[in-house]
Amino acid sequence: MTIKQTATIIVDGGYSPATVVLTQGVPAELTFNRINDAGCLDQVHSQALNFNENLPLNTPRTVTIDTSHTGEFDFSCGMDMFHGKVVINS
Template sequence: MTTQQIIVTIAGLAAIAGIVWFFWLKKEEGVHAAVTSSGYQEATVLVKGGYNPPVIRVEHGRPVRLTFRREETNPCSEQVVFDAFSKHADLPEGQLVTVELMPDQPGEYPFTCGMGMLRGTLVVE
């Protein structure tokens, strides 16, 4: 093997490792929902090409209030679905929509758009 072939091979392996880390191994820390005086854990989620923040951390046994604001026209993001809680909500563009949940058990609960392409996670600790 020549020096150039070794360099190209090492660079290719490094690129593959970077892609694997970014798409499969990278863990988002997420944001902790703020506890309000009413006892709800609250967070606001911006819907624009995805969910921001994509990971929301809450405590189990306390009610959760998530407010979604959709700032795009993509029809995929017209709805948010929480399968584990049997809840969904329509998200009209530019409007605030609140979803209330009661997470009783610790775990990771995904939420998606109606087509399942946009993904977020509610981490219940």
């Protein structure tokens, strides 16, 4: 059995939770679920974590996170107005 970290982030006028804490070296997935049709939150991206996803309303989207490096990695909406972060600890 493969151990995997998962987190669901609700997108509703921002990100909840805004910070996700993961463990280094354990495969991880973030699922974004947009439940509000307001503005630029229809997209989420992170250059540091190498993802860029469109977020259709009420349709969860899952991204795989590389946890090989520790640190704090930001993600944001398409217009960089709303922010969250992934913290990877050893």
